Amino acid sequence: MNKNALLAIGISIIIDIVMSMLVGLATYLMRESFWVGFLIAFVVIFVLGNLWNVYLIAKDNLRVKEIEAANNLAKAQQEIQITCAACKRTNAIPITLEKENHFNCVFCQQENVVMMSFSTAITTTPLTAKIDVPPTIL
Ligand SMILES: [Zn+2]
Numbered sequence: 001m002n003k004n005a006l007l008a009i010g011i012s013i014i015i016d017i018v019m020s021m022l023v024g025l026a027t028y029l030m031r032e033s034f035w036v037g038f039l040i041a042f043v044v045i046f047v048l049g050n051l052w053n054v055y056l057i058a059k060d061n062l063r064v065k066e067i068e069a070a071n072n073l074a075k076a077q078q079e080i081q082i083t084c085a086a087c088k089r090t091n092a093i094p095i096t097l098e099k100e101n102h103f104n105c106v107f108c109q110q111e112n113v114v115m116m117s118f119s120t121a122i123t124t125t126p127l128t129a130k131i132d133v134p135p136t137i138l
Helices: 003-030 034-075
Strands: 079-082 090-093 102-104 111-113
Touching: 079 111
Parallel strands: none
Antiparallel strands: 079 090, 102 111
């Protein structure tokens, strides 16, 4: 546990004690026991504080997941230079392989769909790595 977490816990406990003392003082002024009011208030404030912490942690986790999803989407996109099918001028657009990609041309406003095609090639060894010829005798 780091120093900031210990400080936060200490401050929470001090606030809990001060508020419980105020409730205990109020019960004392109503001619009841200070300690009964103090203990009831201490437990209630402690439980409510824990519930609040659970809510904040769940909220933070949800926000982290949203940020991760946005980052993953940004990583999946590649920007390409592609010509508009209508005016033949070049647009820079982000595309992703996971869905059909559409864009409106920045010059003529025509909506375009990106058609993707793939091809293959045989990987080869560079010629410099193949030179293993025995020396010729002249
Ligand atoms: Zn265009």
